[in-house]
Amino acid sequence: MRIVAALGGNALLKRGEAQTQAALAANVVQAATVLAELVTAGHSLIVTHGNGPQVGLLALQAAAGPKGSAQPLDSLGAESEGWIGYLLEQELANALPPGMEIATLLTRIEVDASDPAFAAPIKPIGPVYDETTARRMAAERHWAVAPDGAYWRRVVPSPAPVRLLNAASIARLVAANTLVICAGGGGIPVARDAAGKWRGVEAVIDKDAASALLAVQMQADLFLMLTDVDAVYLDYGTASQRPLRQASPDELAAHAFATGSMGPKAAAACRFAKATSRPAAIGSLRDAVGIVAGTNGTRIG
Amino acid sequence: MRIVAALGGNALLKRGEAQTQAALAANVVQAATVLAELVTAGHSLIVTHGNGPQVGLLALQAAAGPKGSAQPLDSLGAESEGWIGYLLEQELANALPPGMEIATLLTRIEVDASDPAFAAPIKPIGPVYDETTARRMAAERHWAVAPDGAYWRRVVPSPAPVRLLNAASIARLVAANTLVICAGGGGIPVARDAAGKWRGVEAVIDKDAASALLAVQMQADLFLMLTDVDAVYLDYGTASQRPLRQASPDELAAHAFATGSMGPKAAAACRFAKATSRPAAIGSLRDAVGIVAGTNGTRIG
Numbered sequence: 001m002r003i004v005a006a007l008g009g010n011a012l013l014k015r016g017e018a019q020t021q022a023a024l025a026a027n028v029v030q031a032a033t034v035l036a037e038l039v040t041a042g043h044s045l046i047v048t049h050g051n052g053p054q055v056g057l058l059a060l061q062a063a064a065g066p067k068g069s070a071q072p073l074d075s076l077g078a079e080s081e082g083w084i085g086y087l088l089e090q091e092l093a094n095a096l097p098p099g100m101e102i103a104t105l106l107t108r109i110e111v112d113a114s115d116p117a118f119a120a121p122i123k124p125i126g127p128v129y130d131e132t133t134a135r136r137m138a139a140e141r142h143w144a145v146a147p148d149g150a151y152w153r154r155v156v157p158s159p160a161p162v163r164l165l166n167a168a169s170i171a172r173l174v175a176a177n178t179l180v181i182c183a184g185g186g187g188i189p190v191a192r193d194a195a196g197k198w199r200g201v202e203a204v205i206d207k208d209a210a211s212a213l214l215a216v217q218m219q220a221d222l223f224l225m226l227t228d229v230d231a232v233y234l235d236y237g238t239a240s241q242r243p244l245r246q247a248s249p250d251e252l253a254a255h256a257f258a259t260g261s262m263g264p265k266a267a268a269a270c271r272f273a274k275a276t277s278r279p280a281a282i283g284s285l286r287d288a289v290g291i292v293a294g295t296n297g298t299r300i301g
Numbered sequence: 302m303r304i305v306a307a308l309g310g311n312a313l314l315k316r317g318e319a320q321t322q323a324a325l326a327a328n329v330v331q332a333a334t335v336l337a338e339l340v341t342a343g344h345s346l347i348v349t350h351g352n353g354p355q356v357g358l359l360a361l362q363a364a365a366g367p368k369g370s371a372q373p374l375d376s377l378g379a380e381s382e383g384w385i386g387y388l389l390e391q392e393l394a395n396a397l398p399p400g401m402e403i404a405t406l407l408t409r410i411e412v413d414a415s416d417p418a419f420a421a422p423i424k425p426i427g428p429v430y431d432e433t434t435a436r437r438m439a440a441e442r443h444w445a446v447a448p449d450g451a452y453w454r455r456v457v458p459s460p461a462p463v464r465l466l467n468a469a470s471i472a473r474l475v476a477a478n479t480l481v482i483c484a485g486g487g488g489i490p491v492a493r494d495a496a497g498k499w500r501g502v503e504a505v506i507d508k509d510a511a512s513a514l515l516a517v518q519m520q521a522d523l524f525l526m527l528t529d530v531d532a533v534y535l536d537y538g539t540a541s542q543r544p545l546r547q548a549s550p551d552e553l554a555a556h557a558f559a560t561g562s563m564g565p566k567a568a569a570a571c572r573f574a575k576a577t578s579r580p581a582a583i584g585s586l587r588d589a590v591g592i593v594a595g596t597n598g599t600r601i602g
Contacts, residue, residue, distance in 0.1 A: 020369050021376065057370055058362075058380075065362030066428070068321050075322065075384050079359075082383025083376050085407055086489055086501075093409075093466070094498045103470035104407040106386055108394075127367070165394070169404035172477055173470055188387055197395045200387075 001222055002044045002174070003292065004215035006208055006268075007031055008227035009050035011285045012084065015228065019057055019127060025087060032091035034226075034288045039096055039179065041289065046174060046218055047088065048211040051080040051185025055204060056126020056154060058083075063141065073156060074188055074200025081106055081184035088181050101178040108165040109187030109210055111201060115159035123158035123204045124148045157203040159189060161210045167217050174218060186210040208268035216275045223272040223280040224291060225265050230284040232262060232298035244298050249273045252300050266300075273301035302523055303345045303475070304593065305516035307509055307569075308332055309528035310351035312586045313385065316529065320358055320428060326388060333392035335527075335589045340397055340480065342590065347475060347519055348389065349512040352381040352486025356505060357427020357455060359384075364442065374457060375489055375501025382407055382485035389482050402479040409466040410488030410511055412502060416460035424459035424505045425449045458504040460490060462511045468518050475519060487511040509569035517576045524573040524581040525592060526566050531585040533563060533599035547600050550574045567601075574602035 011031050017023050039045055055076050062070040071079070085104035092102050121144040129137065134145040134152030146155045164170070164187070173180050186205030193199045208225055215223035231243035234255060244252075249270040257263040262282075269280035283290075283297020290296030312332050318324050340346055356377050363371040372380070386405035393403050422445040430438065435446040435453030447456045465471070465488070474481050487506030494500045509526055516524035532544035535556060545553075550571040558564040563583075570581035584591075584598020591597030 018369065019367070021372050057366065061359075061362040061366030061370070064365035065358065066320070068319065069358055069362070071322050071384065075387065078383040078387035079380035080383070082379040082381070082386070082407060083372065085383070086376065086379035086409070089407060090409065090491065090499050090501065101469050103467055106383060106390060106405040106407075108387070108391065166404055168402050169474055169479055172479075173473065176473055178470055178473075190391065198391050200391065 001292070002046070002218065002220050003038065003222045003224055004046045004048065004211055004218060004220040005035060005038070005224045005226060005288070006211035007047065007049040007285070008225065009052040010228040011226055012049060013053045019053055024054070028087045028091045031285060032088060032095045034285055035092060036095035037289050038292060039100065043292065044174070044177065045179050046170070046214065046220070047179065047181045048183040048207060048214065049084055049088065049181075049185070050207045051077065051084060051204070052123070052125045053127065054084055055080045055185055060126060072200060073202040073204065074190065077185050077188045077204060078106060081188065085181050085184050092179060096179070101176070102181070103173050103178050104181040105166055105170060105173070107170070107183045107187040108190050108198070109161045109183070109205055110163040110165060111159035111189045111191050111203065111205065112162055113191040113201065117159040118157045118203065121155040121157045122146070123156050123206065124153035125156055125204060126154050128153055158206050159201070159203050161187060161205050161213050164214060164217060165190070170214070171218060183207070183210045183214050206264045208264045209271070212268035212272045215272050221278055222292065223269070224288065225268065225280070225282045226285040226288055227265070227282070228284060230287060230296065232266065232282050236262065246299050249300060269300040277301070302593070303347070303519065303521050304339065304523045304525055305347045305349065305512055305519060305521040306336060306339070306525045306527060306589070307512040308348065308350040308586070309526065310353040311529040312527055313350060314354040320354055325355070329388045329392045332586060333389060333396045335586055336393060337396035338590050339593060340401065344593065345475070345478065346480050347471070347515065347521070348480065348482045349484040349508060349515065350385055350389065350482075350486070351508045352378065352385060352505070353424070353426045354428070355385060356381045356486055361427060373501060374503040374505065375491065378486050378489045378505060379407060382489065386482050386485050393480060397480070402477070403482070404474050404479050405482040406467055406471060406474070408471070408484045408488040409491050409499070410462045410484070410506055411464040411466060412460035412490045412492050412504065412506065413463055414492040414502065418460040419458045419504065422456040422458045423447070424457050424507065425454035426457055426505060427455050429454055459507050460502070460504050462488060462506050462514050465515060465518060466491070471515070472519060484508070484511045484515050507565045509565045510572070513569035513573045516573050522579055523593065524570070525589065526569065526581070526583045527586040527589055528566070528583070529585060531588060531598065533567065533583050537563065545599050550601060553601050570601040578602070
């Protein structure tokens with residue numbers, strides 16, 4: 001099967017983990033080991049990944065660096081594609097049989113400059129703060145901040161992905177049996193200006209939304225979202241929480257999920273399953289083989 | 302003709318220019334405009350670029366960011382491939398006729414972990430300092446520093462590139478008439494450890510050396526190094542300086558050039574011309590069309 005496998009932010013930085021290169025590298029090794037099992041089982045993979053903690057860290061580093069040198073969010077997103085993409089490519093090369101080709105492509109994704117998402121930042125990036133610290137940093141740095149679980153985080157606009165601008169190259173490499181890493185961090189968001197020129201925009205596209213678009217366009221047989229929970233749960237976090245094993249897109253869409261976590265995954269799953277009549281699945285990275293086999297996770301479609 | 306065009310660091314940040322995103326973006330627009338002329342003239346391009354100022358800036362930002370979060374040089378190099386590659390891809394998309402495919406690939410390059418270059422850092426990265434500041438920062442940050450023209454800069458090891466690890470994907474896209482941006486910053490330096498696993502190494506490969514290797518492997522008809530001087534000069538900086546218009550690899554190799562600037566370009570030109578019996582050329586970015594036509598710059602071969 002051709003599988004688009006989207007690695008969640010929590011697959012790259014575990015909840016509560018300090019954000020160090022060592023932690024990222026160790027998590028990437030784990031992810032690569034699991035992904036390699038899918039390749040060994042005969043599947044063809046296109047790998048995408050989140051960048052929320054990493055692009056937020058790069059923004060903090062850029063702001064702390066030499067005066068006037070800070071990059072805007074689109075460039076920081078591109079940097080995160082380089083950084084995380086490289087580590088993933090390297091550990092996949094270590095985990096896969098020799099001779100398997102791997103390529104990491106930068107991925108520019110068109111967004112609509114008039115997307116209402118620009119006026120309502122919801123995508124959390126960077127580390128967590130307590131509310132007082134978050135509000136102070138928001139005032140000092142002109143950030144938007146919002147609660148994320150028990151903590152607070154910086155939030156940035158997250159416009160909908162409209163069009164992959166590097167799809168032909170991705171498709172060409174996939175057709176040649178190359179394991180392609182792309183659309184990292186949801187892709188680099190760009191839009192045409194009034195003169196028709198491409199310009200980066202200060203935003204972070206949701207990586208599940210971008211991955212769904214990619215999975216549709218690459219005619220994936222399965223769209224797999226790998227995170228740190230073992231299934232989609234109904235009434236999550238309450239006494240009556242229970243895993244959902246299977247749902248149609250319409251059944252899934254009838255449930256309400258948190259906007260910051262399961263919501264985008266559920267929406268992306270519905271989008272792919274409706275557009276293609278092929279299944280999407282959501283579950284834990286460590287269960288990836290079982291999710292593909294249909295014995296673990298939540299299957300939509 | 303198939304041309305590998307290597308953009309020098311001075312094509313991305315002019316000498317003496319403050320390192321801001323605006324300066325980088327403006328220089329990238331200029332470079333893309335010139336490169337687009339070559340495409341319009343019917344040539345097929347593979348574009349590489351330096352990253353000395355940019356990877357040095359990323360290192361300063363990383364060191365100034367949250368404690369314990371700093372990335373090593375290989376990851377910073379990967380980030381610079383994302384950052385600069387994205388800006389180049391975007392401005393090439395703006396400068397080229399619609400429908401022209403462009404792809405930016407991360408490029409891991411194997412180096413020899415026992416390369417003597419690791420013991421003798423010579424590659425300047427980041428901003429220039431006066432000698433006192435450079436020596437102070439070297440002591441504080443455990444840097445090596447060295448003179449670079451009238452100033453001082455941080456220097457890092459620059460091992461020789463041994464093998465492009467993403468060559469098959471680059472070749473596949475080039476064969477499909479895609480304008481490929483790759484080997485940015487000389488590629489991401491990696492080596493196998495004792496267990497045979499790929500590991501990043503803390504170094505910056507010379508981008509002209511990496512580009513020569515790429516040009517040989519991609520069977521380029523011309524290897525073009527674009528910088529901010531209009532030709533290779535003999536006795537550069539003296540009263541008797543004069544441009545060299547044409548030389549065989551052996552003639553060029555007989556001259557001595559500064560290790561930090563023209564030396565690596567001359568060596569890369571010789572390497573390509575000797576390996577392929579096809580020409581290399583060195584000159585000013587703004588003269589690129591004339592250099593390809595043979596009316597400007599220095600031609601080796």
